[in-house]
Amino acid sequence: MQQRQTPPTDQPLSQIPDHGMDQASDQTVDQLTDQASDQAPGHPQAESAPEGQAQPSRISYLDGIRFRRVVRAAARRLIEKHGHLNAINVFPVPDGDTGSNMAGTMKSIVASTSATPESSIGRMSSIVAESALMGARGNSGVILAQFLAGFSEGVKDLSRVSPRDFAEAASLAARRAVEAIAHPKEGTILTVIRDWAEHLRENCHSYKDFHHLLHDSLDRARQSVQETREKLAALKAADVVDAGGLGFVYLLEGIAEFTERGTINRRDKTDGQSETAGTAGTPGGADNATLGEAQERVAVEELTYGYCTECLIRSGATSPVDREELRVRLEELGDSIVVAGAGAVTRVHVHTDTPDTVFAIAAEYGEVSHHKAEDMLRQHRDLLAAMAGGHPQAAPAPTGTAVVTDSTCDLPRELLDQYSIRTVPLRLFLDDEEFVDKVSISADEFNRRLPSSRSARTSQPAPADFRTVYEEVLATHAQVASLHVTAMYSGTHQSAATVARMVSPHIAAVDCRTLTVGLGLVVLEAARRAQTGMDAAEVARLAARDADNLHVYVSMETLDFAVRGGRMSRGTGMVAKLLHIKPVLCFDPRKGGKVDVAAKGIGPRRAGEKLFALLERAVANMDNPRFAVAHVGAPDTAARYAKELEARFGVAPLYVMPASPVLGCHSGPGACAVALLGDPKDG
The missing domain is CATH 3.30.1180.10 (Hypothetical Protein Tm841; Chain: A;domain 3)
Structure with a gap:
């Protein structure tokens, strides 16, 4: 490949302000200033072009400040497009959350780096990697976190990187991402990352300019994501590209646009949902009707395991996690296994029917937190209900009443599933060990350990847990009846009521003044009424009456x-x-x-x-x-x-x-x- 001719000036990205990501402007590079960066050592001012002669800016190196800004620009692009990724998500399971998971992972990075003026790319990439691992969500989110951790490993001793350094670190990151997967498959985000990294490695010697290197490598990534449709049967059947791979392309697009414009551009506010997969140079190859039918084309009965299970492990400095050993052990419990990490932080992702067993094994390797176990079958059914046979934009307005409760409510899983009852888990403490009720520990396991424990107590769910559930159910239902354990012994109802007021006027939170199977009977009656079309206010009123009886x-x-x-x-x-x-x-x-x-x-x-x-x-x-x-x-x-x-x-x-x-x-x-x-x- 012939080297592009570029002028010798170097416009430092350190001069370009973020405007807080949420207030990003559309100003040009020449209109932007960043006093803090201007005064930072090692960040030269841009040289002026001869009068009347326009010259593109040249970016010969990335340091920590520049890296932070391109990562945040990438996050902006992906977050804008997450709805489109959800719409085409059919692999490994058609649960419609790849976009949300990747966006959530990037939001964690944005939050952690919002006030971090670290000039060394080695130190900044370490901060980015750890925040990604801490906030990683879903299969693609954890793979993305491992990619960033691998990149951090590749630049750990560097204060700034050249295009060649960047390509070498990206190649290492691609390898680390593959190594984190128990059984990597062609046609996924891993393929797109690998093809992009190979292009960088093969061509980096021809470039001294990041701007042109990143733009040309983006073309290879776009080609690679288009090819995923032919590599996985599920994608070919649904006539879509891999959602995770397309998400990675969106990240690269955000970076390329930033290096071109010198600004974090705020696009439309549609979350990309009006964009078909074939536009903006990122071909998904499906029209609106196909997008709406993507998940419907994948039989839900094909799900081998029921729960998308995740956790975070923090190990001691002298006892690092043997990630390969852990990965092998988890293979006995499920599939879609990703064990990612850097240093003392390890993120686990697995599809399984026994989340509590996964968490118990994880606890053997260190302190476990950030437990999650999502019902993928329910997610898929909810998604199909929202799709209504077309693109999400064409779905009808949410209708009906959803019922939400907390984990003190004792109802069998089959009844919770039958009536689509959502449960917000409490936290449990046995001695000094923390669990998420009915997620990281089952009732049977808790009861087995209870006799030998010195202390046992519960703690109400975090407000964020309620917000997440409320926002999810309001995507498919017009109203919510939220029924909870007695306020006399728990702050759960108060937390639910507070969050409900912030989220929507259509949520009715009720203190049912009972617990365990008493709450179970009240919630079951409420769910049956909700399925008849009763509004949330009436469901809540009758639930309070049931509690009296x-x-x-x-x-x-x-x-x-x-x-x-x-x-x-x-x-x-x-x-x-x-x-x-x-x-x-x-x-x-x-x-x-x-x-x-x-x-x-x-x-x-x-x-x-x-x-x-x-x-x-x-x-x-x-x-x-x-x-x-x-x-x-x-x-x-x-x-x-x-x-x-x-x-x-x-x-x-x-x-x-x-x-x-x-x-x-x-x-x-x-x-x-x-x-x-x-x-x-x-x-």
Whole structure:
């Protein structure tokens, strides 16, 4: 390739301000100033061209300040186009979130570098890589994070890089991205990254100018992403290119435009959703109708595993994670495995049916955080509902009422799926170890570990967790009924209500004044009403009424946790233990969910008899009784209670299941809860 002729001036990108990314202007390079950068050592002023002669700026090196700006320009472009990427996302699963995941990863970088004037590209790339690993989301997001970590490795000892240095680091980054994947496939983002990096490596000696090198290599990346359609059957069937690969091209476009214009350009506000995949030089080859049908063409039954599972591992300086060993171990649990990392930070991504097992294995390698387990089947179904057979822009306005609850609600997975009930998880703490309820630890595992723990407690979800769920469900529903655990023992409802007010006036948050299977019965009734077309306000009103007609009784095997939690004095607990007294607790919604001792029995059998006597008294005043049973590591007791319910009342419980950890924290191992919901008798 013949070397381009360029003038000898070097317009430093360090002179170009970011305008905070969110206030980027469309000014030209000549109109922009950056006083802080102008004063920075090693950033020469641009030489002027002869009067009347226009010359393109030449960029002979990248340092930390320039690298930060091109990364942020790349982020802007990808974030603008994330909706288009979601629309064509069919591989590895058609869940329509590749754009959102890659955008989320880049937003993490933008947030972490917003006030970081680091002049060394080695140090700045390290900051970018770590923030990418911390915020990586989804398969493509984690691959992108590993690419950036590999690039950081390639420039770690450099203060600035030439085009040749850049090409060598990009080649290393491409290799590291492939190495992070258990079974890399042709036709994905990995292919596009590799082809782009190979072009850089083969041609970098012909360039002294980043501007021309990046523009020419962008053409190769565009060609590569077009070729992905022929390399994967799922892409060919849907007639689209790989969404992750196209996302990488969007990043390169943002950089190329920045080097051309010298500004972070704010484009239209449509998130790229009006753009077909064949425009702007990034051919996806599908028209609007095809885009809308892309995910629909991929049979949902082809999903081998149900949950997109991710976490972050921080290891000690003296005990780094053996990422290859971890990758091999995870192969037994799922597919789409990515184990990415740099230094002490490792990001794990896997599609699996057992998220809690993945998190348990990860915990063997260091401190685990940023747990995530998303139901891909539900995501795919929600996406198809929103698509309505066409491009997302053509989808009808969201309709109907969605029901959201928290993880203290005990409902079987099949009922949650049947009624599309979304759950926001609480945080759990066993001794000093933190878990995400029903995500990083199952109820069974929690109950197994509870007897040997020194302390067990719960913590309400973060406001950001509520915001995420609300925004997701409002994409497909017009309204939301958000039903939560009693405010007497948790700040969950208050957090939900606060976020609801910020997100939309169409969210009704309700303190249901109960928990575990009591909340489960209330939420189940609400979801059934929502499916009939009832609006959120009425669903919420009737849920509050149901709580008034709810009874929840809990038999206990041990009093230690009641004493530990302050619900029983130490002296009373000692006496009860000596006399083998087993109390029956009542979570009374009519008292705001307050826990009272409703009855006492000598030994477990007598306590069970007392519990059923309380149920008989309550059933006498209602019609259509519905029951549910939950237990804390006591399946035999739960089975006995279920059999007794049917014998006494002629009604089998709607379900029997392990209780949410919140019940175990209150009542300890061996506890068994029975919830009763009925309709008040007339008169």
